[in-house]
Amino acid sequence: MSMPTAGAGLRVLHLGKFYPPASGGMEAHVQTLARAQASLGAQVEVLCANHSADGAGTSHEFHGRSPTREDWDGPVRVVRLGRAASVARMDVMPELPRVLMRALGQGVDVLHLHTPNPSMLLALDVAPKLPPVFVTHHSDVIRQKVAGALFRPFEALLYARARRVLATSEAYVPGSPLLRAFRSKVRPLPLGIDLSPYLQPSAEALRAEARWREEAAGGPLWLMVGRLVYYKGLFTALEALAKVPGRLVVVGLGPLEKEARERARTLGVESRVTWAGYLPPDELAGAYRAATALWFPSNARSEAYGLSQVEAMASALPILNTAIPHSGVPWVSRHEETGLTVPVGDATALALAARRLVDDPALAKKLGQAARRRAVAEFGHEVMAARSLTLYAEALGRPAPAFDAEPRVAARAAAGGV
Known part of the structure; x- marks a missing residue:
């Protein structure tokens, strides 16, 4: 897919809601992007909520307190923060401020938040100093109209601080008041998977x-x-x-x-x-x-x-x-x-x-x-990771990484009978 050191030296911290084995599209995306970026040479860490007390199961519905755990998903370090409660879909994680500050203190080039994600977003809003922030806007808050309206000023505050706001498709942007408000920062990053x-x-x-x-x-x-x-x-x-x-x-x-x-x-x-x-x-x-x-x-x-x-x-x-x-x-x-x-x-x-x-x-x-x-x-994980590193570089004023995607994409297509 690419030069193996295209992301060499770049330290990326992803803030997700949960992480597999917890189920969900955002969860799968964070894992896929983190792994693929690491395969291109970036140093990648994920900070998220711990979905269960014993680390088992796929549901992230709250069924009681969970502890803080650290583990590795291949080359990706994953810190799962313990939950004390969940109120109106917002997880209460007492250790979040301390663990976040510790992670940032180790040096982060890119802080990549995945939203909707109330707990993580509020933690960033109150942080006095942040590295360059990128936000993947997975979806507007649609059904929880009251909660969404109350939370919108906090979203806008962080989006204003972000270097780039990444939409999963150009098609989503015109219907999103939040994305329209920050249109000059919005760039598309279509979601991809390991095919x-x-x-x-x-x-x-x-x-x-x-x-x-x-x-x-x-x-x-x-x-x-x-x-x-x-x-x-x-x-x-x-x-x-x-x-x-x-x-x-x-x-x-x-x-x-x-x-x-x-x-x-x-x-x-x-x-x-x-x-x-x-x-x-x-x-x-x-x-x-x-x-x-x-x-x-x-x-x-x-x-x-x-x-x-x-x-x-x-x-x-x-x-x-x-x-x-x-x-x-x-x-x-x-x-x-x-x-x-x-x-x-x-x-x-x-x-x-x-x-x-x-x-x-x-x-x-x-x-x-x-x-x-x-x-x-369009939707392979390697294509997505390459696009993400290019977007980081463009926003950070760094030289764009060089990629040679054709050989492996073509080989995969041939193997799949395309």
Whole structure:
């Protein structure tokens, strides 16, 4: 991908909310970016909340106090701060000021905050002196309108201090009052992932693919991936399933599962829904390979991007997503290019799009192949890390690092059959 020392000597401190094994798109992104930057020679540390008392599990819902722990994720040092409480989605971490000041005292070239992240943001607001700050704005606060309005001045204070504000896509910027207010600082940094598990599936992933195909019993296999929360559009998917053949596999956990199961019974599709919960990576990779399409019917700008779209695209899977205004979702997978985009909350349109893929396998294959090509060109973790180091250098007034991306991207594409 690049010269191995492109980020040599650069000390980067990422401030996330949580870190894997905690689930979530922001969590996965912080890990992926940190690892990839370290592979390019940067010294990378992550500061976040400790999601659980014993370090196990994937949920970051608060279920009691957790201790402060330090560990290593390959070359990345991870400090997980103990939580004493969680109030209105803001984690109370008594050791945050001390640990943050200690980390900054060791010398940091880039302080990279990932938002929404109230606890970390407030800690930076009260810090008298900071190294150059970069903010990745993953999403506006959409549903918590009162809390969002009360918190906005604190966000604006830090964004004013930041060297750059990074949007996950250009498409998200016009609909975000906060990003518009700091438009001169905003630069796009599309989220990327390690594509290799999808381009070059493991033997276990291939065995999982065979099992999922058996579960489909020769019919269409529709896939949804993500936390079972309001903006994922799960109820729209269940309504659409009532209008199409096939089985829907719902991958994820969340507070809406009980209500969604009841809705499936009411709609008469209970027997055609598999509630898969959390799937290990190989099992999920196999599901992508076996599916007919990924359903991504999200309904609010809380869904700013959708990394599961990228996973599916790398697996050559067409995407059925929604035209959320001023969201990156329909930008990641483009209508009639890598999938089909339908109106928000329109179960009939989603069903018609799904039927179109069933009735026209050649179209489904064409969209899937284009999806894989776009994933390789735009959404690989190495591409993202290289872009991030270039953005740092530009803002810091340093020479831009040199990258030679073509050989490895081309090799990966060829190995993946693009």
